[in-house]
Amino acid sequence: MIRLQKGPLPEVLQSKGAEWTQEYLEAKGDPVKMTDTVKFRYRHPDVKAALRQESFNKCIYCESSVAFGETDHINPVSCCPEQIVEWANLGLVCKECNTHKSDYYAPAEPLVNPFKEEPSDHLILLGDIAIRVPGSTKGLRTISQLNLNRTDLLQWRFLRIKRLEPLMDQWSAHAEGETKKILRQAIEDEAADNAEYAATVRGYLSQVPGWNQSRR
Numbered sequence: 402m403i404r405l406q407k408g409p410l411p412e413v414l415q416s417k418g419a420e421w422t423q424e425y426l427e428a429k430g431d432p433v434k435m436t437d438t439v440k441f442r443y444r445h446p447d448v449k450a451a452l453r454q455e456s457f458n459k460c461i462y463c464e465s466s467v468a469f470g471e472t473d474h475i476n477p478v479s480c481c482p483e484q485i486v487e488w489a490n491l492g493l494v495c496k497e498c499n500t501h502k503s504d505y506y507a508p509a510e511p512l513v514n515p516f517k518e519e520p521s522d523h524l525i526l527l528g529d530i531a532i533r534v535p536g537s538t539k540g541l542r543t544i545s546q547l548n549l550n551r552t553d554l555l556q557w558r559f560l561r562i563k564r565l566e567p568l569m570d571q572w573s574a575h576a577e578g579e580t581k582k583i584l585r586q587a588i589e590d591e592a593a594d595n596a597e598y599a600a601t602v603r604g605y606l607s608q609v610p611g612w613n614q615s616r617r
């Protein structure tokens with residue numbers, strides 16, 4: 402998980418958000434009024450496109466790239482129906498994180514929200530595993546609820562680091578100079594916000610001897 406900035410409010414939510422919310426609240430408990438259209442307004446293609454853009458086509462929680470992805474309500478609609486199309490309450494997620502998160506809602510004991518806080522204050526990516534920052538109960542809950550050490554994620558994070566090794570070997574072997582700078586930039590691109598499992602790559606780089614000392 403990395404820190405994310407909420408993108409601009411999509412125009413369709415700006416113009417229709419209040420109306421869609423009202424419509425949803427009025428239809429609640431009325432199966433005739435609660436049509437799929439009313440229920441899933443938040444799946445509007447413009448909203449989805451904006452969500453994909455702000456999270457670089459990655460799940461906001463586990464950073465897996467998603468071909469299409471699902472829309473998560475950070476505060477679940479079952480508890481906060483008035484936030485059905487609230488922009489700050491929406492995020493792009495993978496199916497697995499969405500399933501694990503389910504209807505988790507505990508205002509006094511929230512999960513890490515990458516739009517509101519720095520995830521690395523709560524989560525350490527050490528190799529392929531996610532560990533809570535000592536003392537962070539928010540980190541503990543987030544890893545547990547989202548199952549951030551599920552087998553598929555461990556495998557993908559491991560492969561992510563393995564694929565970086567040849568480039569790291571080249572960088573390490575080169576003397577200071579322009580070539581080393583180019584290699585360094587290529588490695589930094591692998592840790593950029595838009596890179597898959599960027600937090601894992603950053604965690605790995607923080608352990609590489611000489612990496613932090615050799616900044617240009």
Ligand SMILES: [Zn+2]
Nearest residue numbers: 460463495498
């Ligand atoms: Zn995910």
